[in-house]
Amino acid sequence: MTLVMLLYVFILAGFVGFLVIGKVPPLLHTPLMSATNAISGISLVGAIVAAGGQYGRLSTILGFVAVVCASTNVVAGFLITDRMLGMFKQPPKDTKSAANEGAAQ
Amino acid sequence: MSEPSVVRDTIIQGSYLAASVLFILGLRSLTRADSARRGMQQAALGMLFAVIGTMLHQEILTYSWIITGLVIGTIAGYPMAMRVPMTAMPQFIAFSHAFGAVAATLVGIVEYRHLQHEGTLSSGLVAALGFEVLFGALTVTGSLMAFGKLQELITGRPITFRGQNAVNGVMMAVAVGSLIALVLDPTRAWAFYTVVSLAFVLGVTMVLPIGGGDMPVVVSLLNSYAGLAASATGFAIGNNVLIIAGALEGAGGLILSVMMSKAMNRSFGNVIFGAFGAPPSASAKAAETRESKTISMEDAAMQLAYASSVVIIPGYGMAVAQAQHVCRELHELIQKKGGDVKYAIHPVAGRMPGHLNVILAEAGIDYGALHTDVDDANRVLASADIAVVVGANDIVNPDAEEDKASPLYGMPIFRPWTAKVTYVVKRGKGTGFSGVENPLFFLETTRMIYGDAKGVLGGLIKEVKGLEEGH
Numbered sequence: 001m002t003l004v005m006l007l008y009v010f011i012l013a014g015f016v017g018f019l020v021i022g023k024v025p026p027l028l029h030t031p032l033m034s035a036t037n038a039i040s041g042i043s044l045v046g047a048i049v050a051a052g053g054q055y056g057r058l059s060t061i062l063g064f065v066a067v068v069c070a071s072t073n074v075v076a077g078f079l080i081t082d083r084m085l086g087m088f089k090q091p092p093k094d095t096k097s098a099a100n101e102g103a104a105q
Numbered sequence: 106m107s108e109p110s111v112v113r114d115t116i117i118q119g120s121y122l123a124a125s126v127l128f129i130l131g132l133r134s135l136t137r138a139d140s141a142r143r144g145m146q147q148a149a150l151g152m153l154f155a156v157i158g159t160m161l162h163q164e165i166l167t168y169s170w171i172i173t174g175l176v177i178g179t180i181a182g183y184p185m186a187m188r189v190p191m192t193a194m195p196q197f198i199a200f201s202h203a204f205g206a207v208a209a210t211l212v213g214i215v216e217y218r219h220l221q222h223e224g225t226l227s228s229g230l231v232a233a234l235g236f237e238v239l240f241g242a243l244t245v246t247g248s249l250m251a252f253g254k255l256q257e258l259i260t261g262r263p264i265t266f267r268g269q270n271a272v273n274g275v276m277m278a279v280a281v282g283s284l285i286a287l288v289l290d291p292t293r294a295w296a297f298y299t300v301v302s303l304a305f306v307l308g309v310t311m312v313l314p315i316g317g318g319d320m321p322v323v324v325s326l327l328n329s330y331a332g333l334a335a336s337a338t339g340f341a342i343g344n345n346v347l348i349i350a351g352a353l354e355g356a357g358g359l360i361l362s363v364m365m366s367k368a369m370n371r372s373f374g375n376v377i378f379g380a381f382g383a384p385p386s387a388s389a390k391a392a393e394t395r396e397s398k399t400i401s402m403e404d405a406a407m408q409l410a411y412a413s414s415v416v417i418i419p420g421y422g423m424a425v426a427q428a429q430h431v432c433r434e435l436h437e438l439i440q441k442k443g444g445d446v447k448y449a450i451h452p453v454a455g456r457m458p459g460h461l462n463v464i465l466a467e468a469g470i471d472y473g474a475l476h477t478d479v480d481d482a483n484r485v486l487a488s489a490d491i492a493v494v495v496g497a498n499d500i501v502n503p504d505a506e507e508d509k510a511s512p513l514y515g516m517p518i519f520r521p522w523t524a525k526v527t528y529v530v531k532r533g534k535g536t537g538f539s540g541v542e543n544p545l546f547f548l549e550t551t552r553m554i555y556g557d558a559k560g561v562l563g564g565l566i567k568e569v570k571g572l573e574e575g576h
Contacts, residue, residue: 003229003340006339006340006343006345006348009345009348009349009352010336010339010340010348010349010351010352011352013125013349013352013353014352014355014356016129016352016353017132017352017353017354017355017356017357018360020129020132020133020136020353021132021135021353021356021357021360022360023133023136024132024135024136025136025138025477026450026452026458026459026462026477026478027138027459027462027472027475027477028135028136028138028141028459028462029361029452029457029458029459029462030194030457030458030459030460030462030463031135031141031145031459031463032132032135032357032361032458032459033198033324033325033328033357033358033361033457033458033459034194034198034201035131035132035135035145035148036132036328036332036353036354036357036358037198037201037202037205037328037331037354038148038149038152039128039131039132039148039152039350039353039354040202040205040328040331040332040335040350040351040354041152041204041205041208042124042152042335042346042347042350042351043205043208043209043212043334043335043338044152044155044156044159044208045155045156045159045344045346045347046208046209046212046216046338046342046344046347047174047208047211047212048156048159048160048162048165048171049159049162049164049165049342050211050212050215050216050219051170051171051174052162052164052165052166052167052168052170052171053164053165053166053219054166054167055215055218055219055222056218056222058218059215059218059219060170062211062214062215063170063211063212063215064170064171064173064174065174065207065211066174066207066208066209066211066212066215067170067171067174067175067178068174068177068178068181069178069204069205069207069208069211070178070204070205070208071174071175071177071178071179071182072177072178072179072181072182072185072201072204073178073182073201073202073204073205073208074152074178074182075179075181075182075183075186076181076182076183076185076186076197076201076204077182077186077201077205078145078148078149078152079182079183079186079187080185080186080189080194080201081145082142082145082146082149083186083187084191084194084463085138085141085142085145086142087191087463087466087467087469088138088142088462088466088472089466089469089470089471089472090138090139090471090472090473091471091472091473091474
């Protein structure tokens with residue numbers, strides 16, 4: 001793909017990011033940060049290619065370390081986001097379901 | 106291209122497209138607390154798609170290293186995520202950033218070596234790789250420093266030396282110069298490795314001079330850098346999902362860091378280069394010996410029990426004392442007595458954006474009671490009987506509105522003094538993080554309750570319960 005096409009993607013995705021993330025309420029700013037942190041673990045994709053390609057021993061080792069780090073980032077990031085979001089309870093309009101949720105935890 | 110490889114390529118690209126869409130939808134779901142969890146689970150599924158798609162990549166010849174790495178990463182990540190306490194969330198996220206950034210940096214190095222070996226280095230590619238390792242390496246050490254400060258392994262005070270900004274500036278200039286040299290002649294490996302090493306050093310020297318209280322901005326900014334590193338990786342290997350995910354994170358981190366700086370009344374540049382180390386000149390007023398009034402636990406409990414509306418303003422002190430659970434207990438007691446309890450949560454309360462919300466949610470307080478907008482919270486405060494400030498200081502300092510000489514002047518703050526009475530639960534008589542004296546403590550309607558947040562709230566609960574039995 002040409003550099004220009006990649007730039008298109010980058011700039012448009014950046015716009016989407018500004019529009020979408022600008023609307024996230026302060027209530028959820030901490031989960032937002034852990035969510036974007038988890039998503040940036042996407043470097044895992046690059047790491048997998050680096051570790052699996054036959055680019056020489058040193059490259060394989062570096063790639064392997066990258067896979068370990070990136071997958072730690074992804075797994076920990078998504079799990080902690082889920083754990084946090086699970087704590088946010090509905091306002092008590094619907095007290096029954098809130099109570100059930102509390103009991104389930 | 107042969108038939109099977111077209112099919113394979115389509116599957117790979119399809120998985121990336123699905124992942125990108127799910128990431129965006131996941132982030133969009135975060136605009137509402139009730140839809141957020143499911144949305145993020147879908148985003149995680151998107152990540153799984155991207156990983157599976159990548160496995161089909163034709164350049165991958167051996168899977169043993171990949172599988173081993175994935176297994177180790179999962180085994181390491183799971184307990185980390187499950188055990189970390191909510192109060193430690195900022196340092197956890199900083200730590201996690203470091204991990205992602207290590208990956209991005211290493212991928213950049215591997216890719217450079219690979220292209221060098223093949224003799225296919227081009228200016229465009231090395232520019233992307235250069236940015237990747239620059240942002241990546243900076244984020245690795247920067248995040249580790251932020252982690253150290255938040256975990257209090259390193260002093261939270263700004264660590265400064267003379268000519269710091271000049272030294273950093275020179276290093277930055279050399280790094281950028283090397284990057285340019287690399288683009289001009291992509292085979293200059295020395296230039297590439299100079300960028301990597303200088304970025305590692307810069308991560309340390311740029312974060313050390315920033316005070317512990319400013320870490321929310323730093324962590325947000327590193328969030329942004331980690332995203333840019335991922336995006337640059339995408340440019341280098343021509344991968345859209347990396348570019349998209351990185352751009353999303355880059356945008357998110359930038360929005361949050363600008364928001365945080367604003368809420369702290371600091372310009373963005375001031376946080377990064379200002380080394381918030383010398384505020385004492387502003388506290389000349391502190392010399393006045395004024396006495397603040399205190400109130401006994403018993404009286405405070407009595408007032409709280411009969412109040413019809415109470416607004417609690419928590420600060421990091423509440424998190425440090427782990428007082429969120431007793432706070433909920435007190436909240437429920439007041440509610441049982443017929444009073445209404447709300448929370449006013451400042452954007453910079455805690456050690457990262459939105460930190461206190463998570464801590465209160467952890468204690469089981471529903472988010473309908475949390476007012477996170479400063480104006481909105483001030484409206485609620487104006488009609489409240491009692492405002493209770495728990496472990497917060499600068500965010501309730503009236504000087505921010507009244508005293509033009511105050512370093513806090515202009516910062517959006519809560520106005521607890523508009524409630525009929527204000528109780529301030531505070532560990533001791535010291536000043537807040539900024540080192541600025543708080544006139545709120547000396548107001549006619551303010552009553553101090555000295556003690557650790559957990560102890561005081563626990564004591565209040567006991568007293569309120571005692572009232573019940575007395576009847």
